[in-house]
Amino acid sequence: MKLLVPPPLVFALAIFLTWATGAPFPGTQLPWPILRNIGLAVGILGGLVLLMAGAGFLARKTTVSPHRPDKTSTLVTDGVYLISRNPMYLGMALGTLAAALMLRQPVGLIWLALAMGYITWFQILPEEAALTEKFGADFEAYKKRVRRWI
Secondary structure, eight states: OOOSSOHHHHHHHHHHHHHHHOOOOTTOSSOHHHHHHHHHHHHHHHHHHHHHHHHHHHHTTOOOOTTOGGGOOSOOOSGGGGTOSOHHHHHHHHHHHHHHHHHTOTHHHHHHHHHHHHHIIIIIHHHHHHHHHHHTHHHHHHHHHSOSOO
């Protein structure tokens, strides 16, 4: 794997940088309670997506480790995997978006985009190569049916 930093830490770093480098949304039309509530809803959605994705792997007794796609024993393509090939990363991305909204930090969108790019390049692409090698045509067909992020 090319990944140097585990995915949860990548998104945690994006949240930290959002907090550390930003300034509140200037002249926003939405009052703070509305932004907070939207952020909270997005965060809850992200957590649910993350939990459902993990549960899908655990139910099939396959690895959830992003560092060992070669240890994957089953190609999971149902449940939340019907809408995203990477729902765990999607859940983390939604949590990062939620933090940007709740912190009222527009710079968080930049950190989120950079985190997603990093995860795509250094984690998802190598994962997909390993899954293609392991599952061949089944994974290729899945890739054609389901988008990477959403």
